[in-house]
Amino acid sequence: MMTRTVDLRSDTVTKPSQAMRAAMANAVVDDDVLGCDPTAFCLETELATITGKEAALFVPSGTMGNLISVLVHCEVRGSEVILGDNSHIHIYENGGISTIGGVHPRTVKNNRDGTMDIDLIEAAIRDPKLEICYPTTRLICLETTHANCGGKCLPVEYIDKVGELTKKHGLKLHIDGARIFNASVALGIPVHRLVQAADSVSAKILRKTLGGGMRQVGVLCAAALVAVQENVGKLESDHNNAKFLAQGLNRIEGLKVDVNSVETNILYFDILEGTNITALKLCKNLEEHGILVMPESSFRIRLVLHYQISESDVQYTLSCIQQAVTGVPDENGGK
Template sequence: MSSNTLLRSVRALLRCTSRSPASPVGSPARRFLRATPVRLYYNRTGAGAADTGGSVPVLTVDLRSDTVTKPGPAMRRAMAEAEVGDDVFGEDPTVNELQKMATDIFGMEAALFMPSGTMSNLISVMVHCRERGDEMILGDLSHLHIYEQGGSAQLAGVHSTTVTTLPNGTFDLDQLDSKIRHGYPDAHYPRSRLVCVENTHNILGGRVVPLPFLQELRSLADQYGLALHMDGARLMNAAAALGVHPSVILKHCHSVSVCLSKGLGAPVGTMLAGSKDFIQRAVRARKALGGGMRQSGILAAAGKIALSDMPGRLDEDHRNARSFAEALTQCDPPLYQVDLAAMETNIVRFVLHDPGLSPTEFCELMGTVSEAEVDALGQGVSVLMFPHVGGTVRAVWHLGISEEDTQLAIKKAQFVAHQRSLTSGRGR
């Protein structure tokens, strides 16, 4: 299945749902991205033993999302010992330290600690689009457009128009140009104020937006006086994949939202960054939405470890994800199809060759342990995944999944393929 065919399937499914360049090894970027490994901050494995009532324990490998990460002992200790104050008054020292750290890492003038990425993206839209009826332009497969409940329209009164998302997470700039409104204050049209881009791209399996595209996109935005916001929930994965400092990516953006509670392992929080004026306005919007927190340094302490120590280990997730993807392509009998060229970070999306096996049924098989599996593998392994858009299955690597866990997941996928061939008669 080609990338374009898969995209058409994705869009069709979403419509149905709606109706129903690497840096040198010694460079600052490499030193930042390859910081001290963080095995001290989480337990060795995500494969936790679960007693099913039988004599054989079941090991669980949770690949549903990188949101399932949990803070380890060192992160919990930092949270317990954090110095706190009233953040609404600007008096929480740990929050202030986290915001200063984010400012430096992202190369922005200021930053703000947010409860969630959805609120952070919404506030970015509210600040950039200051009048009700303003318009933003974004990809038709973007997280902000698909998964955030239309909050920009519900709560901010901001109109959206979409451009077609391409297989690498970009969009055609000529099409974007054609969507920009001109002639304000013509009474018939909204006013174009904002362009949003997603990096890495969630629906497209963790694709990294190329730097030349961002440069051209910013040039076009500047030409028409538009702001450029990046939904960078997995920005640090993009930086690790490109081998650059995050600020290299963000020099093309007016604002960014970066999640701390995905692959970076904090329990809560997102960082919003931009100009000083942008953040000042964002503080007001956060308060209006109920996002003003008090002694939130307890959470910010985890965020500090997430930003300082966790980026250096993201390459590990990328390697493990690729190992799994490559193993699927080599599986005999061939049940799985993976576009390895699209495998850039920590997300693996694949298609099942068997038309009689739906993604939902496959995920049930991967999560269930049978006696035959225990006999064949000597143990039981429950691998948790999600059925995804376009008839695919998604698996996401994170700091709770080790190389050993990855090998367990590979063995389980091979076992399911073998068992499927027997039941369908192809193995006879």
């Protein structure tokens, strides 16, 4: 009978810790749409300090945060944004920048490390002299860590160069920083330095327009404060567990992981040709043992570590995967 759950689908599946639940229960709240919620104000003030920006704004999701930022920078309908072809905004956000904002996306190929070639970015910027034919380029978007590229961290030098490019052409720079703390910990560089070149805007009117004004949000902000103050320090352990998991997977016959590419808490592994199992079958097998993972394709699986995954969970996962793929139990027991 299954008695253990190891959820590796995403770092979005974490449950509130006891400290978070206590903070939520005791949160002092008011109406945030009216600008009166003290706990929301506390969180926004702290995040503005951490990021080195003038202001911060609590939003229900990273998708809404990205959408608001794009809409602020591209307030003229028909504006164009340059972004990676493998970016979260382009692939996973329902085309919101187009359907809601009338913003035209122009993609540049993402390299395996999440970057886009600077020369290709510059080549994609429209010539303002030909605005009668083309949309007007107003914004460039970057993502760090880059989820689809395996949680890669954009080097701060690269972000600075893109920032210089935006200034050269009179554009704005938005960074999708859903995992910016992972990047900060992995690179050993403060968040404010990583996003120094980025433009940041607090836009309460657009948040209200999009349905993001949730009134007594202090209950949620209290939990977020605990996460910022207590859980960021645990990210390095997540990264170490991801590397440990990648190394273990690479030792299982029939599987392949680019261990050196694992920089933060996201990793992918491939099921090699000739191995008598598909990604879907492996996922179903693991689910029977309480391990939840997501197939990326027929022979590729994504795993994401978070603070509620222990080293023991990693050992257990490796044991179950080895048993499923090779039929041979892990000699260490994995439990």
